[in-house]
Amino acid sequence: MTLGISEAQTPEGGLPADHLVETTEAKQIEGRSLGQIAWARLKKDKIAVASAIVILLIIGVAIFAPLIVKINGFPPDQFNKLDADGNPLLNTRDGGIPIGGLWGSGTSSEHWLGVEPQNGRDVFSRLVYGTRVSLLVALGGTIIAIVLGTVIGMVSGYVRGWVDTLLSRLMDIMLSFPTLLFVMALTPVIASRGQDLFGIPDDNKLRLGVLMFVLGFFGWAYLARIVRGQVLSLREREFVEAARSLGAGPVYVIFRQILPNLVPTLLVYTTLLIPSYITAEAALSFLGVGIKEPTSSWGRMIADASAWIESNPLYLFFPGTALFITVLAFNLLGDSVRDALDPRAGRS
Amino acid sequence: MTESVTTTTTAGNGIGRPFLELKDLQVHFPTDDGLVKAVNGLSFTLERGKTLGIVGESGSGKSVSSLAIMGLQKGTRARVSGEIWLDGAELVSMSVPEIRRLRGRQVAMIFQDPLSAMHPFYRIGDQLVEAYLVHNDAPKSVAKKRAIDLLDRVGIPSPSKRFDDYPHQFSGGMRQRAMIAMALMCDPQLLIADEPTTALDVTVQAQILDLMMDLQKEFNSAIVIITHDLGVVAQMAQDVVVMYGGRVVESGPVRDIFYRPEMPYTWGLLGSIPRVNRGGDHRLKSIRGTPPSLINLPNGCPFQPRCDYQQHVEGHSCVAEVPELLQIGTGGHRVRCHIESERRKRLFAEQIKPNL
């Protein structure tokens, strides 16, 4: 027979008031929810705050791109041949390399980051508009992957039975696809198919959507597996049984009981997906299967710039740096979010 | 201020010093939230062949003190002070390589959860052999033979076959026996058992305790058994130390603790034991409140916020002063409480005892 000590829940009651006053020199340590603890930690984390600011700035650039470009004065698609004084910007005899500026990139007080070789487009404007593409695709793809992954994972884990078997096989198959190849190959195909079937022109609006869809489509399976595993164990927990015994239907249980417990996992996965999709979009555009001309994408700029790396290296490194800083900021914030959500309080 | 608890019958080693003696052990951990004072002045002695039970709630400091005896906090952030004397050697001031020579050889520990305490990827037999070969320069065959002998001795059937099994292939009781065997590989003189039966079924519990008592008789080992379960203590220990908030609040021979306790916390512990022979509508009396934060220990008696008997003390002593650990009678029974001893005895006789 196990003999133990039970810990009563009743707080100190019945103590004379003055004793209470003397004993509450001790700090009141209240219980806090995981969300509150995480938020408090996050606010204290200097790196998290710094990277959040950078991200907000980048988002701001994306949103206000047209305004910024207006101030700059050069639309991203415009071919500029002459500068304000009427002098040519590009050395047409030398293949179209920009004249002057830092390391042959054509930087000046007008064109802050220089101009593109051969067509004279303003690099700064193109960089600013490229922000939109990167963030849109990453955000859209992430949302699709998270929603798909969560729903399928929850259904699979909760309903079990043949539905689960079917969905799990589906997850296995999805995870066996050579992802990059498929994304590479599918994007142009779907785009042109969309054009045929629905009459949507294969311009970059369609491409954006296709990219988001394809990235999300190949990203949900990994999350669905994890969600399914968690749901499988969550559904056996007592609070689910309690809710069911009170008459709650499966929808209620799934959305009000199980889903809140998945939020930390979903949050962590989101922080991993966004920077990964930013990189993926850049890589796809770099390879030529992402966003097409004339819309600017950082990846596309890098690809174009690779041919000029000897004579105009900055043309590659401006978008490269932009890409790096964006991904780094998201990764830093993601790390901080993950650390903040980690229930283990031990710090170094 | 050293307050020590001596075990009753002296089966001493003749040199005058007890086999194991703790003097005012303090273990503090600096953390982000403050200094955690896990152990605040623990003292006791123990002779070979005897068992000491350390009782307390989670967070009372009992496990931490056992780790300190093994020196497992050296090199971590923990600050250990005080003295631990084992067979004439002082452990707190020892270097890590020195104390490592003692671990497993002179002092061995049995942990609470044998499944997580054994490496899942290595066979049980190999883990036992490893424990032997660390301290003995012998061929593997000798170690293997000893391991199989010990597995047999602790009651594991087909020991030579089970030698090659992995921990997850054992049942809970068998695993704990295997862990005991592992602890005994080098014939340790002191065995520390940290909640050895908590993770086990009740029937298995009894078997394990019987096993430990048999082995103690055979090897004349000293045993420190750490538990929150008073039944275990009643069965095994000759002396008991009750810890609360990192301090000893009552200690002495086991009969004194069970039949003549004089500290309100001990009363609470005894009162919360379910009794088979009482009526069905009898309510379990629990100690109200929760264990203290080890960062913000109260200035006065650590038990004061939960004590129902403070009104028997005049003035604000309970809140303002830590009571001293004072001896009662001659048998080594010590209590840390502001209430006057005679009054305590009366309170126990009138209010507590009838309900036990």
Added chain:
Amino acid sequence: MARYLVRRLLQTVLILWVISAITFFLFWVTPANPALLICGKNCNTETIAQVNATYGFDDPLVVQYGTYMKGLVNPTGRMIGTEGSERNCPWPCFGESYQNGIPVWDSIADSFPATFWLATGAAVLWLFFGVLLGLLAALRKGKWLDKLSVGIALFGVSFPTIVFGYLLLFTFIVKLGWLPFPDTANAALLDVGPAKWLQFYILPWITLALVYAALYTRLTRANMIDTMNEDYIRTARAKGLDERTVVFKHGLRSALTPIVTIFGLDLGGLLGGAVITEQIFSITGLGKFSIDSVLSNDLPAIMGVVLFAAIFVVVANIVVDVLYAFIDPRVRLS
């Protein structure tokens, strides 16, 4: 075990069949008239009709699929072309490229070695450095080495390959001139000798390895920290084992187990083509072949590359599962 392997192999065949069907129907459903691709410049209605007949583009899709799969299933391959001018396409027949008529399998076989060396070399690099750095960081947790490693790992994970590759190329080839420009010809070890071969591959290896090494550093560090907090580590110390044994025999053994499986999956995925690195350094490997095929809508080539890569991914999954069962005795192959 044998039963398990047979079952997994059957599943593999099933999965590959599903992938082939999906790939075929997805891509063959494009409006891009494959005949146009094949006949090239001199296309008129006659030549197109001819091509359609030769390649069977007029047949229903299912029939086309069947014909294509015959080449893969039939041990003698299949015949391509119209009556009278048929060629045998030996097994495995992935068809002939629409661009240049070369059997796709030949192209794949030619491009694979470059990818193999690229992937394997990078894998060795990232495994070694990633695990080493992660281990050191975990053991010196909180000290400067740990913070530095975490910083480096974060940096590496955030550095997109397209930027890092060109950075290396620019620095070492263009500016410093320590290494030669990548040769467009495939540098085979036996042809150019080890020194030149290393020169050719070293920058691509580092480029490819960076992100993975950073990931593995983080993973190893996290696993090691978790493992060192386990109860059995405390037991090992309580037995009197010295710290080195505790860390390497008891700690690392557990911590590295998940890394082995991830490594298998990563390498398996890369063997199908390290597309970006090959593009940057002009390595004529599978990756370059696949991107060229995609950009020119060369359907048989796309099909071939996808299936070939899928085989690696699926096999890697099986190998990794079996390996895990060997490493972790608690795992039973169901």
